[in-house]
Amino acid sequence: xxAFDLIVVGGGLVGSATAWGAARLGASVAVIDxxxxxxxxxxxxxxxxxxxxxGLGMPDYARWSRRSAALWPALAEHLRDGTGIEVPxxxxxxxxxxxxxxxxxxxxxALRRMHNEIGDNDTRMLRxxxxxxxxxxxxxxxxGASFSPIDxxxxxxxxxxxxxxxxxxxxxxxxxxxxxxxxxxxxDFSVRSGTERLVGRRLxxxxxxxxxxxxxxxxxxxxVHPERGQVLVTERLRPLLDYTCHTIRxxxxxxxxxxxxxxxxxxxxxxxxxxxxxxAARAATVxxxxxxxxxxxxxxxxxxMTPDGFPIYQQSERHPGAFAATCHSGVTLAGAHALALAPxxxxxxxxxxxxxxxxxxxxxxxx
Amino acid sequence: MFRRLExxxxxxxxxxxxxxxxxxxxxxxxVAAALLMAGVGHFRTTPVSGTPRAPYCMMGICFDCLVExxxxxxxxxxxxxxxxxxxxxxxxxxxxx
Numbered sequence: 001x002x003a004f005d006l007i008v009v010g011g012g013l014v015g016s017a018t019a020w021g022a023a024r025l026g027a028s029v030a031v032i033d034x035x036x037x038x039x040x041x042x043x044x045x046x047x048x049x050x051x052x053x054x055g056l057g058m059p060d061y062a063r064w065s066r067r068s069a070a071l072w073p074a075l076a077e078h079l080r081d082g083t084g085i086e087v088p089x090x091x092x093x094x095x096x097x098x099x100x101x102x103x104x105x106x107x108x109x110a111l112r113r114m115h116n117e118i119g120d121n122d123t124r125m126l127r128x129x130x131x132x133x134x135x136x137x138x139x140x141x142x143x144g145a146s147f148s149p150i151d152x153x154x155x156x157x158x159x160x161x162x163x164x165x166x167x168x169x170x171x172x173x174x175x176x177x178x179x180x181x182x183x184x185x186x187x188d189f190s191v192r193s194g195t196e197r198l199v200g201r202r203l204x205x206x207x208x209x210x211x212x213x214x215x216x217x218x219x220x221x222x223x224v225h226p227e228r229g230q231v232l233v234t235e236r237l238r239p240l241l242d243y244t245c246h247t248i249r250x251x252x253x254x255x256x257x258x259x260x261x262x263x264x265x266x267x268x269x270x271x272x273x274x275x276x277x278x279x280a281a282r283a284a285t286v287x288x289x290x291x292x293x294x295x296x297x298x299x300x301x302x303x304x305m306t307p308d309g310f311p312i313y314q315q316s317e318r319h320p321g322a323f324a325a326t327c328h329s330g331v332t333l334a335g336a337h338a339l340a341l342a343p344x345x346x347x348x349x350x351x352x353x354x355x356x357x358x359x360x361x362x363x364x365x366x367x
Numbered sequence: 368m369f370r371r372l373e374x375x376x377x378x379x380x381x382x383x384x385x386x387x388x389x390x391x392x393x394x395x396x397x398v399a400a401a402l403l404m405a406g407v408g409h410f411r412t413t414p415v416s417g418t419p420r421a422p423y424c425m426m427g428i429c430f431d432c433l434v435e436x437x438x439x440x441x442x443x444x445x446x447x448x449x450x451x452x453x454x455x456x457x458x459x460x461x462x463x464x
Contacts, residue, residue: 235461235462236414236441236462237461237462237463238414238460240464253415254461290464292464293464296430
């Protein structure tokens with residue numbers, strides 16, 4: 001038996017950022033993870049650190065996302081200093097393109113509502129002519145775009161690697177290749193995997209799509225479901241995009257990534273011609289020059305979605321010390337998870353500004 | 368450094384050109400094999416650091432054999448067969464659209 005201050009179930013971006021953040025405060029931490037065959041949104045995602053448009057109808061989520069984007073530079077710096085791993089971060093601004101007057105008006109209306117809800121909002125609408133100096137030649141159907149100066153991008157692969165390496169540098173244990181056989185709540189939480197038994201003062205369920213089955217073991221409710229996204233990657237190209245676009249981004253190495261499809265495909269991570277064709281066609285509609293780029297790789301991955309798309313953060317009432325943490329934006333929210341959520345969990349209670357993220361919001365009967 | 372396997376190669380000659388230099392390849396050669404036979408030491412330079420590279424896997428995976436063939440950039444030399452009259456150039460860094 002091994003004893004820890006904190007056991008995190010799930011070694012994706014949410015669990016790893018939380019675990020690393022706790023270890024940074026001096027806690028002894030174990031992360032129990034599945035193997036390379038796990039559904040792994042942390043490796044398949046698009047890599048945006050994205051704020052604009054997030055949190056319409058839930059101002060606390062808008063604020064939480066903004067806070068995380070603001071914490072990101074510190075996260076990247078701490079990880080570099082602690083591990084030597086460079087997690088690239090570019091927060092030069094993000095564009096969301098509108099291909100019709102309708103889309104433009106809807107976007108403008110949504111952003112105005114958000115401005116009214118959260119007070120501060122630096123996102124603004126740009127007409128086509130105003131975009132001319134910012135991006136390559138636009139296709140004729142582009143009406144304009146919304147622009148937020150705080151949006152940006154990273155690379156989720158070194159991020160995950162740095163969080164795991166950083167955790168171990170801080171004395172934590174990353175334990176991959178495990179499945180959970182039992183969690184027994186008590187004064188401490190006892191977690192059993194095969195013949196191994198770990199005991200933790202506190203427990204975080206951050207197991208992505210696996211959380212649905214694990215959360216009830218400690219009196220929590222995490223009704224998450226998979227939503228497939230497909231991604232295309234082009235050959236490396238000379239720099240052509242200074243700004244991150246919602247569905248199109250260029251990596252520092254030159255690849256252009258196209259993404260942001262949304263499908264209910266169950267637990268199927270394969271790609272389909274119709275969706276990849278759609279992603280490529282929309283990209284070429286925005287930037288016609290991309291039509292000549294060769295696609296070298298495609299993949300599918302599963303988002304971890306709650307019924308309303310917003311995160312769940314909650315402490316178990318029946319078994320205090322057990323916490324739920326899940327969201328579909330493990331990259332954007334990594335800063336907040338590491339540097340705000342983890343300290344709150346180690347202090348034993350979630351702050352008021354996370355109170356609205358309880359899963360009790362799903363208990364309201366549908367009208 | 369490279370030589371053809373023992374036995375006479377009866378396959379027809381295909382004349383290609385690399386960076387202006389004529390090369391005699393054989394029907395069925397991949398562009399990568401033909402260039403290596405001709406003693407070409409590096410095929411491309413990398414997009415990030417400009418380091419010279421040559422084929423590594425010869426089976427379509429590593430993308431270290433990228434060249435420009437008949438004006439089309441970023442072609443995998445190991446995956447394309449030679450054709451008479453082909454004009455091949457090094458892939459210098461990333462492609463421009």
